[in-house]
Amino acid sequence: MNEIALAGMTVLLAEDEEINTEVAVNILEDEGLRVTAVRDGLEAVKCYKARSFDIVLMDIMMPMMNGYLAVVEIRKFEKFERRTPAIIIAMSALSDLDERQKWLKNGIDGYVAKPIDWPGLFRKITHNAGGKRAAKPQAELLSCAIDYERFVRDMCNKNHELAVSLINKFVSSRVGELIKAAEEAVKGKDVKRLREVCHSMIGVSRSMCADSLARRASELRQLAIEGSWPAMPGIIETMRKCHDNIMRWWETRL
Numbered sequence: 618m619n620e621i622a623l624a625g626m627t628v629l630l631a632e633d634e635e636i637n638t639e640v641a642v643n644i645l646e647d648e649g650l651r652v653t654a655v656r657d658g659l660e661a662v663k664c665y666k667a668r669s670f671d672i673v674l675m676d677i678m679m680p681m682m683n684g685y686l687a688v689v690e691i692r693k694f695e696k697f698e699r700r701t702p703a704i705i706i707a708m709s710a711l712s713d714l715d716e717r718q719k720w721l722k723n724g725i726d727g728y729v730a731k732p733i734d735w736p737g738l739f740r741k742i743t744h745n746a747g748g749k750r751a752a753k754p755q756a757e758l759l760s761c762a763i764d765y766e767r768f769v770r771d772m773c774n775k776n777h778e779l780a781v782s783l784i785n786k787f788v789s790s791r792v793g794e795l796i797k798a799a800e801e802a803v804k805g806k807d808v809k810r811l812r813e814v815c816h817s818m819i820g821v822s823r824s825m826c827a828d829s830l831a832r833r834a835s836e837l838r839q840l841a842i843e844g845s846w847p848a849m850p851g852i853i854e855t856m857r858k859c860h861d862n863i864m865r866w867w868e869t870r871l
Contacts, residue, residue: 623648623742626671630654631661631687632708633679637731641674644735658682662690666836667851669858670703672742675725677709684709692724698829704745708733762866763787764826772824787825788867792860795821796853799837803849811841830859 628650632638638654645652653670655661659681665673673691675684682690688705695702705724710731727741763784773780795818802811815838822831837852 623650623739623746626650626746627669628652628672628674629661629665629670629703630674631656631658631679631684632674632676633657634676641733648739656680658684658687661687662694663848664851665691665703666694667848668855669700671746673703673705674738675705675707677707688724698832704742706738706741762827763863764828765870768826772826784825784867787821787827788860788864791821792818792830792863796856796860799834799856800853803846803853806846808841808844812838815841827863830856830863833859 628645630638630641630645630652632641632654633656638656642652642654650672653664655664657679658675661673661675661684662682673688675688677684679687684707688707691705692702694700704726706727706729707725708729708731726745727738729738729741765780765784768784769775769777769780773783795814798814799811799818801807802814815834818834819831819838822828822834833852833856837849837856840846840849840852
């Protein structure tokens with residue numbers, strides 16, 4: 618049952634204890650899950666913003682930013698981005714009932730005590746997974762779509778023929794060209810070129826009312842300024858997915 622429900626799902630594991638992390642990663646990967654592990658709440662939030670995850674396993678007591686604050690930031694980001702909410706399970710050695718109830722009222726889908734009852738954890742995940750997984754494709758499609766009505770009204774003076782022509786060019790060639798250029802700049806660690814590409818993508822995406830893609834480009838430009846190269850491939854991957862979703866959205870409107 619777990620294998621059918623969980624295989625292929627992505628997990629963000631936030632745990633500051635190295636041994637606990639190693640144990641968890643081994644067990645989760647044995648179930649066919651794809652795991653990314655981070656050491657604190659701040660890193661968890663940054664990683665979640667860079668790419669989407671189906672499941673977040675969040676330790677409560679961590680350095681830099683505790684799990685509670687990290688979940689609050691993640692839920693705010695999901696709402697702002699109109700991203701399908703991840704299944705978030707809190708993990709803690711604390712057994713205080715009031716503490717658990719506080720978590721469950723603030724964006725948490727489930728709670729497991731340490732040491733973790735893994736079959737119980739998998740049951741919690743599968744219980745929450747059905748509806749959220751079914752809703753994810755449509756939600757992603759909507760979150761990455763061009764605001765067509767605004768684009769026609771504000772950018773094309775209500776000229777639908779012009780709007781269709783521009784969107785076709787944007788979707789079929791321009792976005793792909795810019796993403797490829799960004800990827801090449803990242804591989805070459807060419808900060809100047811990467812910032813130029815991001816600037817172009819932000820400008821054209823905003824002009825096309827493709828706000829989600831513009832935000833991805835803004836995040837990539839900020840990472841370029843900070844020199845955070847390890848986080849950049851995740852943003853590139855997210856941009857590609859966003860482009861794919863825009864293409865699928867556009868096909869539904871033609």
